[in-house]
Every structure is written in structure tokens, then in C-alpha cells.
Amino acid sequence: MTSSPVWSDVNLDRSGRSCGYLRVPHSVNDSGYGWIPVPIIVLKNDDGPDVLLMAGNHGDEYEGQVLLMKLAQNLPVEHVRGRLIILPGVNAPAVAAGTRISPIDDGNLNRLFPGEPQGTPTHAIAHYIDSVLLPQVRFCFDFHSGGYSLEYIPAAHLVAPDDPDLRAEAIGFLNAFAMPNSILIEGLIGGGTRLLGSCQRLGVGHMSTELGGAGSFSVQAYRAAEQGLRRLLRHVGVLVDGIEDAAPKTRFFIRQPTRDFVYAEATGVFEAYVELGDTVEARTPAGAIHCTDTPWRDPQPVFFSHGGTVLCKRSPARAKIGDCLFVTGTPVGAQ
Structure with a gap:
């Protein structure tokens, strides 16, 4: 596979807390050798699982962005066992514009996997996630909302794997995260061009959410997700903070x-x-x-x-x- 043109000032293997940018090349009239900054935070400490957390896949979905920014700001690295790679605004142009798709290239990041290394910026971001980040992690959790055009009941969701062991693992994510509602999707059409498809191909455990929407910020959904995220990170073993937090019951639906x-x-x-x-x-x-x-x-x-x-x-x-x-x-x- 062609190597990614995206590079970073952050060493993914460095212990401690590292903050900086993924640099996505973008040559335009007023910036011939320019790059688009995609913020990245890495917390690494001792041995444990590698976990990728993402939000801002669609720029008009706000609860997940705040969720991951606050986690990156407030989580002591001493509580991490393994590595957390955090992308709070992964489709940075869409995040800056507050739009579902990128205003630079009309790219819907979650429909462009596995990406193209020499494609448009959104293709390049998808390719970097697929070719560089996902091969390094065991779990990937991606935080969505309904965006401007849709509003969801506060929920976690996943496309249920067919393999019984993988399905049990994925259901475990939902029970640990324990949003008021959990949505199972059977037989998703077009899943191969989504982040989910890359995770399945690379053997990465995956879960997503729908935290409200309507272009607003749901206090109810955010508070449930803030508590649920720490339970989920404890569940997969990357967070060891000495807190015991029993998960509430979640209602399951087949979409x-x-x-x-x-x-x-x-x-x-x-x-x-x-x-x-x-x-x-x-x-x-x-x-x-x-x-x-x-x-x-x-x-x-x-x-x-x-x-x-x-x-x-x-x-x-x-x-x-x-x-x-x-x-x-x-x-x-x-x-």
C-alpha cells in the first residue's frame, strides 16, 4: 500500500502525554506548501491495550468533540495502562465549519474508507487512519450524533458482528458504556466504506454512538456519555483509576x-x-x-x-x- 502523505509532530510511541497535529498536505492559491492541522493527543503509560478515540468525523456533531477534549485535558496519564490515541476533531475542516462534510472537498469522512493516499484531504485523512493508526490499536471508539439534519435518542450503537465471539465482545462495549439506549444494526449496506469497514477488516473492536443531534448540544446525552466513556475504558483495560462504577441498564433495539x-x-x-x-x-x-x-x-x-x-x-x-x-x-x- 502507498505510504500516507500525512505526517505528524507527535511521536505515537513516546511515553507520557503528547499533543500536536496530524499534518494533511493541502496546496492552494494562498498556501502553496500548506497543511491542514488535525489535533491529536496521545497518552501512553506502562503496558496495556492500544485504543483509538475519535470524534468530529462529521463536523456538526458536537457532544463527542467536547467529550474527547475534556478527557484529553483532564485524564492523568498515570491512570492509563497502555495507550490512548485521541482525535477530538478528526475531519478538521468540517469541524471548523460546523458542517457534516468538509467544505474543502465535500468529503464525508465516514463514507471514504479506506481512503486514497494521493486523493483529496478527506481521502488522505481516511487513508492515514486506515493505514497508520488502526493497525496499531486493538479498539476504536467513534463518537457521533445526529448532526444538523437529524436528532437521535441518546444511544450507543454498533453493527453487530456475525462471529459469536466478536459479537459478544461488541455487546460488552454497549453494556459497559451503558447509554440509556443501545442500537444494534444488522447487515449494514455500504459498511465497507465506513470506519467500521476498516475496523472489521483489520480486526479492531469497534463501537459508535448517536449522542443527540439537531445541531445542538444534548446535556442529557453528554452526561451519560461522559460517565459511560470512563466505564468503557476501564472495561477494555486502558483506564485504571481505582473507581468502581456500576453500569446502569441499557435498553436494546434492533434498527x-x-x-x-x-x-x-x-x-x-x-x-x-x-x-x-x-x-x-x-x-x-x-x-x-x-x-x-x-x-x-x-x-x-x-x-x-x-x-x-x-x-x-x-x-x-x-x-x-x-x-x-x-x-x-x-x-x-x-x-
């Missing part, structure tokens, strides 16, 4: 497949009939889209194709054909 999400089939103002966490039945009304360019027409009704619990809903009231309006899941027992 409906992508094709069964509720989508807009008209353009206009969406009037939702239900809220996050509501229980719905198949073929019942989910809402209506009011067509503002032809206001004399009856609104376009929207229906749930499957029953279950509302896990996610669209945030902006304005919607167009093809926008996701709701995601539902089926409650299941403790895993």
Missing part, C-alpha cells in the same frame, strides 16, 4: 434496515405527528408534508412502514423528496 426508514416523497414543510421515543404501529401516519408552492393542495401524508420505537427524527421542518424523516427500531431483551 430497521435503511430501505425501511421513513422518507419524504414530496417537498415542503414537514409536520411530524410523533416524537423521539414514541411507540408506533406499521402503516400508521407519521406526519404530513405541506407543499408551500401549491398551498391549496392537500398535504402529502407520510406513513410508517414498520412498527417500533422512534429512534431518530428529522430536525429541520423543511424537507425535500428523499430526505430521511424517521428511523425506527424494534425493542429486544438484554443482550
Whole structure:
């Protein structure tokens, strides 16, 4: 594989606390030999597992960014057994702009794995994670929210591995993190171009989250995640701080497949009939889209194709054909 053009002023193998940047080459009119700074913090102490923590994969998802910044600022390196590699704002241009995708190249980082070393900056970031960081770690935890366009119930989620041992390990992450809700995704379409796909190919244990959304900051989700992160790090053995913190119970859901999400089939103002966490039945009304360019027409009704619990809903009231309006899941027992 072609070596990464990204380099860093941080020595990943140095003991102690190291802070600096991944330097992503970017040659433009006003900076011919320039680079994009992607902040990185490494905490290394004694023997133990290597763990990669990431947030800002999408720049408009804020709880995870704050979660990892505060962890990097406040965690004593003496409490680490092994190595923590922390990227609080991994898609740095998108983080700076507060947008889902990079304003530099329209790159959606979580759809570009394993990346291209000589591609656009977002491709280069994906390639560096895939070719340099992931081969060095045993676990990777990636913190997402719904972003500007979507809002989730506070949840951890994962694509459930087929292998029984790997599945048990992954369910252990969810039970240790213990968000109020845990979402299992079976048979994700297009998973090979996501961080998940690289983790699976390289044998790296993976878990992700959906910590609120709507372009805001969820206090409820953040507080649960702040406690859950330390439990998760103790669970995998990289945090040894002498604290015993019993995990609360988490509710498990199987998320409906992508094709069964509720989508807009008209353009206009969406009037939702239900809220996050509501229980719905198949073929019942989910809402209506009011067509503002032809206001004399009856609104376009929207229906749930499957029953279950509302896990996610669209945030902006304005919607167009093809926008996701709701995601539902089926409650299941403790895993």
C-alpha cells in the first residue's frame, strides 16, 4: 500500500502525554506548501491495550468533540495502562465549519474508507487512519450524533458482528458504556466504506454512538456519555483509576434496515405527528408534508412502514423528496 502523505509532530510511541497535529498536505492559491492541522493527543503509560478515540468525523456533531477534549485535558496519564490515541476533531475542516462534510472537498469522512493516499484531504485523512493508526490499536471508539439534519435518542450503537465471539465482545462495549439506549444494526449496506469497514477488516473492536443531534448540544446525552466513556475504558483495560462504577441498564433495539426508514416523497414543510421515543404501529401516519408552492393542495401524508420505537427524527421542518424523516427500531431483551 502507498505510504500516507500525512505526517505528524507527535511521536505515537513516546511515553507520557503528547499533543500536536496530524499534518494533511493541502496546496492552494494562498498556501502553496500548506497543511491542514488535525489535533491529536496521545497518552501512553506502562503496558496495556492500544485504543483509538475519535470524534468530529462529521463536523456538526458536537457532544463527542467536547467529550474527547475534556478527557484529553483532564485524564492523568498515570491512570492509563497502555495507550490512548485521541482525535477530538478528526475531519478538521468540517469541524471548523460546523458542517457534516468538509467544505474543502465535500468529503464525508465516514463514507471514504479506506481512503486514497494521493486523493483529496478527506481521502488522505481516511487513508492515514486506515493505514497508520488502526493497525496499531486493538479498539476504536467513534463518537457521533445526529448532526444538523437529524436528532437521535441518546444511544450507543454498533453493527453487530456475525462471529459469536466478536459479537459478544461488541455487546460488552454497549453494556459497559451503558447509554440509556443501545442500537444494534444488522447487515449494514455500504459498511465497507465506513470506519467500521476498516475496523472489521483489520480486526479492531469497534463501537459508535448517536449522542443527540439537531445541531445542538444534548446535556442529557453528554452526561451519560461522559460517565459511560470512563466505564468503557476501564472495561477494555486502558483506564485504571481505582473507581468502581456500576453500569446502569441499557435498553436494546434492533434498527430497521435503511430501505425501511421513513422518507419524504414530496417537498415542503414537514409536520411530524410523533416524537423521539414514541411507540408506533406499521402503516400508521407519521406526519404530513405541506407543499408551500401549491398551498391549496392537500398535504402529502407520510406513513410508517414498520412498527417500533422512534429512534431518530428529522430536525429541520423543511424537507425535500428523499430526505430521511424517521428511523425506527424494534425493542429486544438484554443482550
